[in-house]
Amino acid sequence: MMDLVRALGDRSLERLGSLGRASVMWAAALWGLPRLSELPLVIRQIYNVGVLSLIIIVLSAFSIGAVIALQFYTQLARFGAEDAVGLGLALVLLRELGPVVTGLLFAGRAGSAVTAEIGLMKTTEQLSSMEMMGVDPLRRIVAPRLWAGMISLPLLTAMFNVVAIYGGMVVAVEWLGSDVGSFWSGMQDSVELWEDVGKGMVKSVLFAIVVTWIAVFQGYDTDPTPEGIGLATTRTVVTSSVMILAMDFILTLSMYGEFK
């Protein structure tokens, strides 16, 4: 019994400690804006986490948009309300699925890569040799990846939404023969700039901060062994996904809770 309590306390303290280390790392890395000389590093990382994630984002967006349109259409057609496909699709994507699915894909595609990369750097003692040479790995390695993630994910979310709406339109209009005019006008009538587009983007910025933070910290805090890297990569994907879903619920509740 005592052992159980001790193990529990030990674990909680360990978690608390890693949260503390993560916060210190985050604050230290983002202290001050990136200097102009560090811009090439950020651009390189945007290429790694953003541009290279584009294909998976576009493909998933298209199929998700198409599937939602198909489901909405078949159900709404029973009430003779096929014209509402456009607005249903847009609201679901902008408010929930766009930020969440993009965040999950980003955590799996880019977050895990960042963790493995930094973890390997630590394991092969590249980070400590940088420190020896007087180069701050927080500024040189960590900060560009944090910035790149926070810039890339919202942009990817916007592209995801556009492609998914287009995919939905292809299914609803071209294939199932819903009216193209009512598809767009229904959407424009009920979608609002701040309430739907803006709040969705706010969500995605918050997801971006959390996902990149978790990914970079898990790599930076890796146990410097081959198993450690594997474990850290898994932990990045699992923790980011759970955090995104939990945060999404809380954010939706606070943003749309009263359903004005």
Add this chain to the structure above:
Amino acid sequence: MHMRTVEISVGAFVLAGALALVFLAVKVSGVNLSQSSDSYVVQARFDDVAGLRPRAKVSMAGVTVGRVARIEVDMEYGEAIVYLEIQGQPGNLSLDTGAQILTEGILGARYVSLLPGADVETLADGDLIEETQGALVLENLVGDLITRLGAS
């Protein structure tokens, strides 16, 4: 990969993201930039608005001419005061314009329909529409019908 190729592809990526945001704003949410500058507000009092919501559309002859800005309740008279934001300059609606609340489509979104008046004078900003007819509430109609059937 050469740094130049990386820079160009990142530039294209950021540009695509910005274009996607513009697309979402303009095409999906249908922002009308001239809308906010050219509009005025008139009031209408209804005995029952039954499910009319802020931002519902205001139409005349089936064409959207504005939106419901906000809805308040007058406790003393038990009436709802609906503020209608009308596009254009004051002076495009005649003084005896009427307003009624109708239902659109099968899903039952309520909207305000304006009925044209004949007066030469026009409604100014903040004026009250006198001729109004509230929403038809199905329960009331059914109740009415049952009472009449029972009487005959």
